[in-house]
Amino acid sequence: MNIVDAIKLFFLFIVATVFHWAFASLFAHWGISVNTLLVFVAAFCALLKLPVAYSAAFLGGLFLDFFGTKLFGNNAFTFTVCACVICNLAPRFDFDELFPQMVAVFGLTWLAGICNALLVYLFASASAWPGFWSLLGGAFVDCLCAPLVFWLVRRVMGSSLLIRQV
Amino acid sequence: MNTPKRPISFKRYTGHYRRRYLLPAGFLLASFLLMILPLEGWVASVKAVLAYVFIPQVRASHSTVQYAQGVSQTVQELLRAHQENDQLKQQIQATQLLSAQAQEILAENQRLTGLLKLDVSHPWKGVWAKVAYREPTQWNSVVLDKGSADGIKPRSAVIAMQEGQEGLAGVVVEVTENTSKVLLVQDEDFSAAVQLGRGGETGLLVGDGPRPVQIKYVPLLSNVQKGDPVYTSSASSVFPAGILVGQVHAVRKPDSFQTALTVEVNPQVPSSAVREVFVILEN
Numbered sequence: 001m002n003i004v005d006a007i008k009l010f011f012l013f014i015v016a017t018v019f020h021w022a023f024a025s026l027f028a029h030w031g032i033s034v035n036t037l038l039v040f041v042a043a044f045c046a047l048l049k050l051p052v053a054y055s056a057a058f059l060g061g062l063f064l065d066f067f068g069t070k071l072f073g074n075n076a077f078t079f080t081v082c083a084c085v086i087c088n089l090a091p092r093f094d095f096d097e098l099f100p101q102m103v104a105v106f107g108l109t110w111l112a113g114i115c116n117a118l119l120v121y122l123f124a125s126a127s128a129w130p131g132f133w134s135l136l137g138g139a140f141v142d143c144l145c146a147p148l149v150f151w152l153v154r155r156v157m158g159s160s161l162l163i164r165q166v
Numbered sequence: 167m168n169t170p171k172r173p174i175s176f177k178r179y180t181g182h183y184r185r186r187y188l189l190p191a192g193f194l195l196a197s198f199l200l201m202i203l204p205l206e207g208w209v210a211s212v213k214a215v216l217a218y219v220f221i222p223q224v225r226a227s228h229s230t231v232q233y234a235q236g237v238s239q240t241v242q243e244l245l246r247a248h249q250e251n252d253q254l255k256q257q258i259q260a261t262q263l264l265s266a267q268a269q270e271i272l273a274e275n276q277r278l279t280g281l282l283k284l285d286v287s288h289p290w291k292g293v294w295a296k297v298a299y300r301e302p303t304q305w306n307s308v309v310l311d312k313g314s315a316d317g318i319k320p321r322s323a324v325i326a327m328q329e330g331q332e333g334l335a336g337v338v339v340e341v342t343e344n345t346s347k348v349l350l351v352q353d354e355d356f357s358a359a360v361q362l363g364r365g366g367e368t369g370l371l372v373g374d375g376p377r378p379v380q381i382k383y384v385p386l387l388s389n390v391q392k393g394d395p396v397y398t399s400s401a402s403s404v405f406p407a408g409i410l411v412g413q414v415h416a417v418r419k420p421d422s423f424q425t426a427l428t429v430e431v432n433p434q435v436p437s438s439a440v441r442e443v444f445v446i447l448e449n
Contacts, residue, residue, distance in 0.1 A: 014223060021227035021299060022234065028300040031438055051189055058193040065200075066220050067299065069307045069339060069349060072209050073200025080193040087190075123201045126354050127375040 005160050009052065012156055016040035017063060019149075023141070032137035033130035037064060038112055039145050041079055042105050043153040045086035046095035049164050057083035070124040078115045082108050090164065096154075098147050105146040109139035221342060228298050228311060290406060291448040293317060297441055298345065306353035306373065306437055308336075310445070313344045323398075323405045323446040324348050326435045333434025334358070334398060334409045335443050346445070350437045351379055351411070359402040360411055362388070362429075363395035369429065371396070371411060378415045378430040386427055390417050396431050406446060410434050 020037040027034040041060045045053040061076030068074065086104060093100040113135045120128035130138070157163055203209050295318075298311035312318055318341050326335035336356065340347040349356050356373040360381055367388040369381035384390065394414040400407035412433040420427055 017223050018227040018230050022231040025299060054189045054193055063220055066216050071201055073197040077197035080190055084190050
C-alpha cells in the first residue's frame with residue numbers, strides 16, 4: 001500500500017465516522033437505528049482488496065465498540081461477519097449497480113442488528129435489540145445511503161491498486 | 167488448440183488462503199477474545215489506546231455536525247426572518263401594553279418572595295451538556311459533549327427536563343477530557359435508592375430495558391397507588407435526595423412467598439427524550 005492510498009483510506013474512514021455520527025444523532029430523534037458506518041464497511045468490502053476490507057471492517061467495529069458500556073468487541077465481531085458475507089458475495093454480484101448495493105446493505109443492517117443483539121444478550125445478558133420498526137427504518141435509510149457511499153468510495157479510491165479486480 | 171492449465175503455485179495458494187480465511191478468522195478470534203475478557207484490566211487498556219486514536223475523530227465528527235447544524239439553522243432562520251418580522255411588529259405593540267402590567271406584577275412578586283423567604287436558586291451546582299451521540303444499538307446510554315475539562319466526574323448524577331419538570335436521567339459512567347458517557351435510568355445496569363412520594367417507603371430502583379423501570383424491596387404492606395411520585399432517596403450516595411424519578415405505573419401482585427413488593431415506574435425522563443442534560447457536580 002502506498003502513502004497516497006493510505007491517506008485516501010484514512011480520509012474515507014474520517015468521512016465514514018462523521019456521517020455515522022451525524023446520521024445516528026439525527027435519526028435517533030425519531031428512534032431510528034441508522035448504521036452508516038456499516039454502509040461504508042459494505043462498500044469497502046465490495047470494492048477493495050480482502051486484507052484492506054477485513055481490516056476496515058474490524059476497525060469500524062472497534063470504533064462503535066468504543067462507545068459501548070456493556071460489552072467490548074461485539075461490533076468488531078459483527079462487522080467482521082458482515083465483511084465475510086460481502087467479500088464472498090462480491091464476485092457473484094455486480095456492486096456497480098444500484099440494486100445489488102441497496103439489497104446488500106438492507107440485508108446487512110438486519111444481520112448486524114440481530115447478530116449484535118444476540119452477542120450482547122449472550123455475553124452481557126443485556127438487551128441491545130433496537131426494536132423491529134427502528135431496525136426497519138434504519139435499514140431503509142442505510143440502503144438509501146448505499147449508492148452515495150459506494151460512489152464516494154469508488155470515486156476517492158479511483159484507480160488505486162487497492163481496488164479489487166473481480 | 168487447448169493450452170494446458172498452469173498449476174497454481176504453492177506460494178500463491180497459501181497467500182490466497184491467508185487472505186480469504188485466516189485474516190477474517192483472526193479478526194473474529196480477536197473480537198471474540200475482547201468480548202469474553204472482563205471489561206477491566208486488559209480490555210480497559212485497549213480502550214485507553216483506542217481513545218487516543220478515536221477521540222480526535224469523535225471530536226472532529228461532533229464539530230462538523232454542529233457546524234452543519236449551525237449552517238442549516240442559519241439558512242432556516244433567514245427564511246423565517248421575513249415572515250416573523252411582520253408578526254413581531256404587531257406583537258411589539260401588544261407587548262408594550264403588557265410590559266406596563268408586567269412591571270407591576272414583578273414588583274409584587276419580589277415583595278412576596280421576600281416575605282416568604284423563598285430560595286428560588288437551583289439547589290445543585292453543575293454543568294449543562296448536550297447529547298452529542300447516541301449509539302444506534304445502545305439506546306440506554308448516551309455520550310455528552312462535555313467531560314472532565316468541564317468538571318464532570320464518574321458517578322455524577324444527571325438530570326433532564328421533560329414537560330417543564332426536572333427528572334432523573336442517569337449517571338455518568340465514563341469520562342474523557344471532552345466527552346462523558348451516561349448510563350440512563352432505563353438501562354438494566356442502572357440502580358438507585360428511591361423514596362415513594364406519598365408514603366415515604368424506600369426501595370431500590372432498577373432499569374428494565376424498554377419496559378417500565380422497577381422499584382424492588384418496597385415493604386409488603388405499603389399503600390402504593392398508581393400515579394404516586396417517586397423521588398431519589400437521601401440514602402443514595404450518588405444522587406442528591408428529592409429528584410423526581412417518575413410516577414408509579416403499576417404495583418405487581420406479590421406471590422405468597424414474597425416479602426416485598428415490586429413497583430413499576432414510568433420514568434419522568436424516558437431514554438428517547440434525553441437531549442439536553444444537567445450534570446450535577448456538587449451535591
